[in-house]
Amino acid sequence: MSLRKTIAVVASAAALSVGLIGTAEAAPRVITYNSSGAAEFVAAVDAGANVWNTQLPNTLNLRKVTGPAHVTIVADNGWPRAQTTSLGRGRIWMGRLAVNEGHDTIRIAAHELGHILGLPDRRTGLCTDLMSGASAGTSCKNPNPNAAEKAQVVRNFGRTVTVKAETFQDAA
Numbered sequence: 001m002s003l004r005k006t007i008a009v010v011a012s013a014a015a016l017s018v019g020l021i022g023t024a025e026a027a028p029r030v031i032t033y034n035s036s037g038a039a040e041f042v043a044a045v046d047a048g049a050n051v052w053n054t055q056l057p058n059t060l061n062l063r064k065v066t067g068p069a070h071v072t073i074v075a076d077n078g079w080p081r082a083q084t085t086s087l088g089r090g091r092i093w094m095g096r097l098a099v100n101e102g103h104d105t106i107r108i109a110a111h112e113l114g115h116i117l118g119l120p121d122r123r124t125g126l127c128t129d130l131m132s133g134a135s136a137g138t139s140c141k142n143p144n145p146n147a148a149e150k151a152q153v154v155r156n157f158g159r160t161v162t163v164k165a166e167t168f169q170d171a172a
């Protein structure tokens with residue numbers, strides 16, 4: 001490859017990466033969710049979405065819709081879980097088993113949305129961690145991501161990342 005061509009390739013790659021980062025920072029990424037199947041958890045799901053919108057207003061905007069959506073949220077009798085298909089897209093089950101044990105429904109919703117936003121489980125047992133999930137116990141009602149969790153979501157949306165199709169089974 002000639003020197004001139006090498007420089008051109010490097011320059012275009014740099015422009016591409018700057019463009020991606022600039023776009024992500026310039027406008028919140030709108031992620032629609034349809035919770036019409038979430039039964040008694042509709043209000044908790046809205047509150048969980050509002051947590052993320054309030055915590056990261058410049059990064060993302062979770063918006064409720066009644067039609068086709070990036071995220072489908074339903075209720076069932078299993079454990080809460082999330083299935084991602086890509087960053088910002090997937091399906092959430094608001095499982096009643098955890099609710100019946102006494103886990104907080106808004107924390108569950110915010111946690112499962114965290115998976116959709118590219119966060120993995122970290123079962124630290126700490127209530128200050130959103131992604132510690134059920135490991136923090138039923139007394140934990142904190143629905144807010146900590147600083148590191150928020151920073152990770154900002155990083156996820158600020159660059160091209162691959163969130164592979166995966167199911168997070170949230171049994172205790």
Ligand SMILES: [Zn+2]
Binds near residue numbers: 111112121168
């Ligand atoms: Zn989880």
